[in-house]
Amino acid sequence: MPTTETTRSTSRSVGAVLWDWLTTVDHKKIGILYGATALVFFVLGGVEAMLIRWQLSRPEAAFIDPDLYNQLFTMHGVTMVFLVGMPIAVAFFNYLIPLQIGARDVAFPRLNAFSYWVFLFGGIFMYTSVFAGIAPDGGWFGYANLSLREYSPGPNMDFYALGLQILGIGSIAGGVNFITTIINLRAPGMKFMRMPLFTWMAFVTSFIIITALPVLAVALFMLTFDRFWDTHFFNVMAGGDPVLWQHLFWLFGHPEVYILILPAFGIASEVIPTFSRKPLFGYAIMVFSGVLIGFISWGVWGHHMFTTGMGPIADAFFTISTMIIAIPTGVKVFNWLATMWGGAIRFTTAMLFAVAMVALFTIGGISGMMHAASPADLQQHDTYFVVAHFHYVLIGGLLMGVFAGFYYWYPKVSGRFMSEKLGKWHFWTFFIGFNAVFFPMHWVGLFGMPRRIYTYAEELNLGALNLFMSAMSLFMVVGTMFFIWNLVRSWRKGEPAVANPWGGSTLEWSTTSPPPDFNFAELPVVRSRNPLWDNPEDYDERVHTEPAGGVHMPNPSFWPLITAFGSAITLILFMTHIWWMPLVGLAITAVATINWAFEPAG
Amino acid sequence: MRDGFSKYARRLAPGVLILLAGCAGDYPQIMTQPVSEWGQIQIDIWALVTWWTVPILVIVIGVLAFILVRFRERPGGPEPKHVYGSTKIEVIWTVIPAIIVLIIAIPTIQAIFALQEEVPEDALVVEAIGHQWWWEFRYPEEGIITANQFYVPVGRPVALMLRSNDVIHSFWIPRLGGKRDVNPVVRTPEGVEPMHLNHIVLTVDSAGEYLGQCAEFCGTSHAIMRMMAVAVEPEEYDAWVEAMTVPEEPEADLAQVGHDIFMRSTCIACHAIEGTRAQGRLGPDLTMMGDRFSIGAGLMANTEENMTEWLLHAPELKKGILMPGARVEAGGMPPTALSREDARAVAAYLASLRLPDPLVPAPTAPAADPPAGAEREPAAGEREPLPMGPEPESD
Numbered sequence: 001m002p003t004t005e006t007t008r009s010t011s012r013s014v015g016a017v018l019w020d021w022l023t024t025v026d027h028k029k030i031g032i033l034y035g036a037t038a039l040v041f042f043v044l045g046g047v048e049a050m051l052i053r054w055q056l057s058r059p060e061a062a063f064i065d066p067d068l069y070n071q072l073f074t075m076h077g078v079t080m081v082f083l084v085g086m087p088i089a090v091a092f093f094n095y096l097i098p099l100q101i102g103a104r105d106v107a108f109p110r111l112n113a114f115s116y117w118v119f120l121f122g123g124i125f126m127y128t129s130v131f132a133g134i135a136p137d138g139g140w141f142g143y144a145n146l147s148l149r150e151y152s153p154g155p156n157m158d159f160y161a162l163g164l165q166i167l168g169i170g171s172i173a174g175g176v177n178f179i180t181t182i183i184n185l186r187a188p189g190m191k192f193m194r195m196p197l198f199t200w201m202a203f204v205t206s207f208i209i210i211t212a213l214p215v216l217a218v219a220l221f222m223l224t225f226d227r228f229w230d231t232h233f234f235n236v237m238a239g240g241d242p243v244l245w246q247h248l249f250w251l252f253g254h255p256e257v258y259i260l261i262l263p264a265f266g267i268a269s270e271v272i273p274t275f276s277r278k279p280l281f282g283y284a285i286m287v288f289s290g291v292l293i294g295f296i297s298w299g300v301w302g303h304h305m306f307t308t309g310m311g312p313i314a315d316a317f318f319t320i321s322t323m324i325i326a327i328p329t330g331v332k333v334f335n336w337l338a339t340m341w342g343g344a345i346r347f348t349t350a351m352l353f354a355v356a357m358v359a360l361f362t363i364g365g366i367s368g369m370m371h372a373a374s375p376a377d378l379q380q381h382d383t384y385f386v387v388a389h390f391h392y393v394l395i396g397g398l399l400m401g402v403f404a405g406f407y408y409w410y411p412k413v414s415g416r417f418m419s420e421k422l423g424k425w426h427f428w429t430f431f432i433g434f435n436a437v438f439f440p441m442h443w444v445g446l447f448g449m450p451r452r453i454y455t456y457a458e459e460l461n462l463g464a465l466n467l468f469m470s471a472m473s474l475f476m477v478v479g480t481m482f483f484i485w486n487l488v489r490s491w492r493k494g495e496p497a498v499a500n501p502w503g504g505s506t507l508e509w510s511t512t513s514p515p516p517d518f519n520f521a522e523l524p525v526v527r528s529r530n531p532l533w534d535n536p537e538d539y540d541e542r543v544h545t546e547p548a549g550g551v552h553m554p555n556p557s558f559w560p561l562i563t564a565f566g567s568a569i570t571l572i573l574f575m576t577h578i579w580w581m582p583l584v585g586l587a588i589t590a591v592a593t594i595n596w597a598f599e600p601a602g
Numbered sequence: 603m604r605d606g607f608s609k610y611a612r613r614l615a616p617g618v619l620i621l622l623a624g625c626a627g628d629y630p631q632i633m634t635q636p637v638s639e640w641g642q643i644q645i646d647i648w649a650l651v652t653w654w655t656v657p658i659l660v661i662v663i664g665v666l667a668f669i670l671v672r673f674r675e676r677p678g679g680p681e682p683k684h685v686y687g688s689t690k691i692e693v694i695w696t697v698i699p700a701i702i703v704l705i706i707a708i709p710t711i712q713a714i715f716a717l718q719e720e721v722p723e724d725a726l727v728v729e730a731i732g733h734q735w736w737w738e739f740r741y742p743e744e745g746i747i748t749a750n751q752f753y754v755p756v757g758r759p760v761a762l763m764l765r766s767n768d769v770i771h772s773f774w775i776p777r778l779g780g781k782r783d784v785n786p787v788v789r790t791p792e793g794v795e796p797m798h799l800n801h802i803v804l805t806v807d808s809a810g811e812y813l814g815q816c817a818e819f820c821g822t823s824h825a826i827m828r829m830m831a832v833a834v835e836p837e838e839y840d841a842w843v844e845a846m847t848v849p850e851e852p853e854a855d856l857a858q859v860g861h862d863i864f865m866r867s868t869c870i871a872c873h874a875i876e877g878t879r880a881q882g883r884l885g886p887d888l889t890m891m892g893d894r895f896s897i898g899a900g901l902m903a904n905t906e907e908n909m910t911e912w913l914l915h916a917p918e919l920k921k922g923i924l925m926p927g928a929r930v931e932a933g934g935m936p937p938t939a940l941s942r943e944d945a946r947a948v949a950a951y952l953a954s955l956r957l958p959d960p961l962v963p964a965p966t967a968p969a970a971d972p973p974a975g976a977e978r979e980p981a982a983g984e985r986e987p988l989p990m991g992p993e994p995e996s997d
Contacts, residue, residue: 066822066921139819145786146769146821151734239790242770243798276673282687307772307783307817309800312718316711323703327696330658334695335687337665343682344675359666366659369651373706375713376648378780379633379641382772382817448631448776450817453825457813457900461629533684 023556025109026517030116031095032413037120038087039484044127045079046480048072050473053437057470059458069454070137071156075130077140078160081256082167083123085394088402089263090115090174093202095413097178099508099515100196102187102524107180109554110596111173117564118170125572126163129156136160139452141253142223144234144245149227155575161224162571168213168220169567175209178202187507189526193287196506197280200287201266204294205259211298212255219248228574246308250301258297260394261361262290264401265332268354271404272336274504275351276343279530282335289328296325306374307381315374322372326365333362348502349423353404356431360396364389367442382452385445391438403430403483410487411501415513416494418486426482433475440465499544505530510539518551520544559596566592630813633776637812637833640804641779643713650709654702719803725761728752732764732771732784734820735827735923736886736899746846747874749886750899751830755839756809762802769821775814775831779804783818806833815900822922828900834961841961846876846889853954860951863944868936872924875955885925892956898923909949913940 012020024030051072055064064072094112098105106112129135137156138147147157182203186195195203222233223245232238234245273280280286302310302318310318336358345351367389371377380386403426410418444465449456456462500509507524508515509532520543528534570585636642721727730752731738739752754760764773766786774781782802788795816827834842864870865879872885880888886899894904898920902908916925917932924933928940940948 066825070819070822070824143770143819146819151769151821236786236788239788239795241788241797242786276682277675278682279684279686281685282692285687285692307781309783309785309798312715315714315718319710319714320707323707327699327703330699331692331696333662335692337662337669338685338687338691340666340669340673342685343673344679345670345673346675355666355670359663362659362662366655369655369706370648373647373651373710373713375644375710375717375780376651378644378717378782379648379776381781382774382819383633446633447629448633450774450815452819453815455825457828459813460631 020556022561023113023558025105025113025554025556025560027094027098027106027109027112028413028515030112031091031093033116034087034094034119035091037116037123038084038091039487041079041083041123041127042088043480043484044130045076045084046477048076048079050477052076053470053473055454056456057467059456059460059463059466061455064454066454067137068133070139070452071130071133071135073452074136074139074160075126078126078136078164080394081140081260082164083119083126085260085398086171087119089202089205089260090119090171092198092263092267092402092405092409093174093178093206096409096508097181097199097202098185099412099511099519100199100506101182101185101190102507102520102526103181103185104519104551105554106177107184108177110557110560110601111177113557113560114564115170115174115177117561118173118567119167121564121568122163122166122170125166125568126159129159129163134159136163141249142245143249144223144226144242145236145240147223147227147245148234149230150235157223158227158575161220161227162574165217165220165224166568166571168217170564171209172213172217175206175213178206179210182206187520187523187526190507191526193284194526194529197269197283197286197290198263198266198506201262201269201290204290205262208255208259208262208294208297212252212259215248216252216256219245219252222248224574228577243305243308246305247301250304251298253304254301255297257390257393258293260398262293264357264361264398264405265290267401267405267408268336268357270504270506271350271354271408272339272358274408274502275346275348275354276340277346277503278339278343279505279533280335281338281341282331283529285331286335289331292328293325296321296328300325303372303374303377306377319372319374323369326369326372329365333358333365348407349418349420349427350404350407350502352424352427352431353400353407356427357397357400357404360392360400360434364392364396367392380445382450383445384441384449384451387451388438388441388445391434391441395434395438403427406483406487408502409508410490410494411497412508412513412515414491414494415497416490416492417497417501418490418494422482422486422489426479426486428479429475429482430479433472433477433479436472437469437476440469444469500532505533507531507539511544516544516546518546518553521547521551554601555599557596557599559592559599562592563589563596566590631776631815633780635777636779637777637807637810638779638804639807640717640802641777643716644780647710647713651706654706658699658702721761721801721803722759725759725803726754727761727763728754729763729765730773730784732766732768732773732816732820732827733886734768735816735823735920737816737827737829738767738886741843744843744847746843746889747876747887748846748889749894750828750896751832751894753832753834753839753842754806755836756806756833757836759803759805762804764800764802770818771816771820771827772818773802773814774817775812775829777810777812778806778814778831781817784816806831809833809835811895813895823920826899826901826920828896830895838961842957845957845961848877854950856947856950857954858951860944860947860949860954863940864948864951867940867944868938869948888952888955890955890957891952892954904953906946906949906953909952910942910945913938913945913948914942 051064055061055069134154134156136159138152142160145151182199225231226233226235232240234240234242269280269286299321300318302314303322306315371380371386407418407423444462447462448460449462497513499512510524511519522542524539524543532539566585566589570582570589573581573585634645636645727742729740737750739748764782764784766784771784772781773784782800785798788797810833812831814829816824870880870882872882874881874883874887876889896902897904897908897912901920912919914928916927917923917930924935926932926935926937929937931937
């Protein structure tokens with residue numbers, strides 16, 4: 001919460017503060033809620049990863065029971081993708097899009113709150129299963145027919161099918177909201193080709209979200225029907241086809257990868273110019289390559305299925321399309337380098353993470369080219385070579401970008417800097433730990449260690465490498481601890497920050513840190529791509545000085561919370577196997593929706 | 603161009619790999635040293651991509667390092683010039699990667715088609731059937747069924763026809779080549795649909811024992827779904843076929859006792875041994891069990907002590923399986939009520955089910971009788987035994 005809120009809250013009762021956060025429709029508060037919640041899940045997913053590393057530290061180890069191990073790697077994947085990667089991107093979208101385009105809020109503030117609450121309830125629902133010891137255990141990809149009732153009789157995969165369905169509702173609503181906001185609420189003069197690159201990537205990501213998540217929703221409904229009512233979509237004994245699940249899942253799953261990485265591209269494209277004191281090189285190319293990646297991301301899903309047996313024509317098609325997507329991605333990397341070339345680079349923690357992201361993502365991209373070639377993938381598929389690859393993309397790319405974003409925008413959100421000293425400790429421990437864990441993993445894969453195995457034979461000779469990786473993963477734990485301590489400590493004790501502490505060029509830096517509730521007292525007028533560099537005289541204190549009559553803002557509402565609860569509980573009540581129970585949830589949703597509709601918005 | 607290049611790459615890639623790993627060890631599942639042309643094509647493509655893309659990585663990292671040193675902020679330095687882009691440069695670094703993609707893509711697509719051959723006439727057909735969590739191998743023409751370990755002759759095309767009895771598995775023996783999914787057979791009212799049934803056609807170039815394992819997550823004990831391909835000279839293969847169809851009789855006394863226990867207990871409901879009344883097909887075939895590389899599809903080394911523990915405690919040693927223990931039921935199967943003495947005898951019997959050693963008698967000497975399992979010394983060149991599984995509780 002912004003410091004102004006904090007000081008105000010001391011004079012208010014705990015109940016009032018809680019009520020304020022439960023009913024808020026302020027995109028900044030919702031952004032903070034998203035970020036904080038995602039960080040909690042990040043820690044949980046990290047604990048799962050450490051338990052996995054513990055079990056794999058020795059061959060033939062028996063620290064963890066195989067069933068529990070299968071739950072751990074499944075939930076590690078589900079958590080990091082659905083409960084960390086996407087919501088943390090959405091946290092940045094929420095906080096920054098209105099500020100970057102010069103708006104006072106998102107287009108649908110109450111829908112925004114609804115998205116968050118659905119995400120929270122979905123996450124809590126999924127983690128209920130973890131703490132009850134009945135978490136999903138069929139992999140984050142939940143391949144049928146293993147995920148059907150016949151082979152997974154427990155409630156585990158019910159949590160998967162219903163939990164992801166709930167999370168998808170929130171994501172789709174959020175995507176619609178961001179698209180509408182970006183199209184309709186841009187400040188005067190903020191043409192599309194003047195939008196900051198982060199907002200552009202958020203725009204592309206939102207389109208991928210609203211098109212890809214419904215595919216997952218359909219697949220999950222089919223799985224739910226198969227599990228609950230004995231339909232035969234994937235049941236081979238009745239003519240069903242488990243390969244259909246693979247196509248649907250990856251038709252969602254590959255665009256999902258770009259949902260995760262494009263926001264990080266956006267962050268890097270903001271951080272690098274600021275700390276190089278140079279505008280982004282090739283702005284238009286950066287925009288179009290992002291859009292192109294968004295489109296091509298729909299035509300590459302088959303590269304997850306080269307071993308499935310799609311036939312040579314399909315294998316060739318997906319090999320080519322996957323290699324082609326590397327071209328716009330490479331262009332982005334080259335443009336970041338060109339942005340830094342000739343600049344005056346300041347090595348702040350944010351910049352260190354952004355630079356690390358460029359380098360580490362490139363490593364992930366190159367190994368991606370290797371298994372894009374389907375003949376090579378026949379060996380690499382489902383081995384630790386692939387695990388190394390996508391951790392370079394998701395930690396090296398997404399997470400490094402997100403860390404950069406935290407250090408970069410934290411002063412805007414809190415009005416205080418994160419500690420640079422702790423930040424550098426965080427960077428170096430995490431950077432060294434990450435590479436020490438995941439670079440050797442390429443060889444572990446090439447030496448023949450498959451994924452998703454709770455143990456490996458001693459004679460594979462992989463004990464030493466695995467032990468090394470497990471030990472080095474502690475560096476990542478230490479790095480994360482520095483990060484979280486820094487985040488918490490700086491909230492009250494950080495150095496105070498001015499409106500534009502880094503000398504950024506985009507609109508969010510024109511208003512105070514933290515911004516007032518209404519962001520901008522009068523809508524800023526934009527005359528270039530880098531308004532604060534090109535026309536600094538346009539943005540004085542009038543931007544954020546509250547006018548005498550106040551600024552009309554949307555009313556808080558608790559109906560989004562109730563509607564979200566109703567939507568989530570509708571799906572959760574399927575777990576009772578009583579046919580009318582979900583109707584209870586539907587009734588709650590209906591009552592809440594009607595009240596929402598007739599409530600004055602503000 | 604491709605051939606010359608890949609010959610060069612073929613020699614270098616594994617060497618560079620080991621070098622970078624910093625430890626040259628013996629990796630039985632290493633993917634860069636295939637013993638078939640089918641596998642070699644895959645690694646050649648990997649090497650091709652590697653040689654064309656890793657230099658890009660090196661250049662990017664190198665330029666990045668240069669930038670970070672050269673263009674760091676200096677006190678009193680000039681304000682950086684605002685450069686917004688350059689069409690010429692953008693075109694260059696779009697076209698060059700596009701050309702590299704083209705260079706990689708053409709041989710890759712040739713390889714894709716080369717790897718998906720039809721089954722040749724003279725191929726040895728082996729059906730590899732995935733079960734949770736073991737492998738069944740059937741030789742339809744030879745009339746042989748075996749499990750977790752299978753023999754192939756070198757120099758003759760082998761067609762591995764893959765199908766699953768339950769969930770999706772993936773057949774992967776890295777030294778032979780890449781993996782293919784083992785999909786379940788789809789049943790429709792009209793009958794069996796042959797859709798998604800994959801096959802691998804490859805010719806093994808050199809004799810040896812090649813370890814592999816299931817590579818598609820398939821449930822609780824997915825990690826313990828290992829297998830071994832034993833590639834032997836053609837005449838040894840013929841001898842193996844003969845031995846498998848005309849099995850030995852147990853000789854040692856204890857083995858005879860074990861034989862009797864096995865044949866009158868519930869073992870035979872699920873397990874088959876060629877030439878006996880045991881003809882169950884739910885579990886792995888146990889013909890020539892004494893020669894298998896492991897117990898429980900790679901769970902533990904194949905010793906009589908391990909087998910005894912396995913017979914008594916199978917569901918505790920390998921979770922989720924159908925085989926019951928002496929006390930614990932599993933998969934709805936009632937406990938076997940074998941005593942420890944019974945289990946020892948059955949283990950001795952199973953250990954006595956051995957192929958002649960050597961498979962083909964040396965031309966001057968008569969065939970040596972296979973030694974009884976209990977006294978047997980490991981033959982030269984035999985692989986190290988797998989370590990014991992978790993310590994079972996004592997009776």
